[in-house]
Amino acid sequence: MKEVLYLAMKKLTVEEFKDFKYYLLEYGSTDQRAQSSRGYPVITQADLENADRRRTVDLIVQTYNQQPLEVTQELLLKVGRGDVVDHLAQSKPGAPMQIDSAATPSAGATGVNTMADGKHFVDKHRIKLIDRVNNIAVILDELLEEDILQQEMYDKIRVLPTSQEKMRELYSGPLKAGGIRCKDKFYSILEKKERYLVDELKEMK
Known part of the structure; x- marks a missing residue:
């Protein structure tokens, strides 16, 4: 799963990745109490400030370990990358993302x-x-x-x-x-x- 999400992160531009992290922080803050009550770690500004793409994936999987794919897809839609969401939907954990011929x-x-x-x-x-x-x-x-x-x-x-x-x-x-x-x-x-x-x-x- 981590590798699939990391490949998705690599498809984002620098600005899109910054926006993704902004929405990830916002997403976490709205559910912070629920996360804490379940004993999950909370993604903070300090966590994300210098996080690269791989570290961001680690944080998503650690925090939303029951639904990392769903969270990632929702945030990708917020940054306007529905095409990456489609690729994720076609991918299975442990398998490489499927790339259509237009992106080769x-x-x-x-x-x-x-x-x-x-x-x-x-x-x-x-x-x-x-x-x-x-x-x-x-x-x-x-x-x-x-x-x-x-x-x-x-x-x-x-x-x-x-x-x-x-x-x-x-x-x-x-x-x-x-x-x-x-x-x-x-x-x-x-x-x-x-x-x-x-x-x-x-x-x-």
């Missing part, structure tokens, strides 16, 4: 085809992305949160003086080594943080 790497992390003319979107538009991406700090934060970047590489890129240098280092290191999965995740983040640029590049032949 060849279709990109958002279900959009990221390949054109045999090249990935982020490779095809490499020069323009390096030159024009502005929200690189936020993008790096999300790549770190998604385990695409390791802390050492994150720190190395962050200290570079310009956005262009940061992007070049990202391309020459993690994006080159990470393959399709890494590029798909990068693309999905670009769609959120650089929407207008991505839309413009999509229109280019």
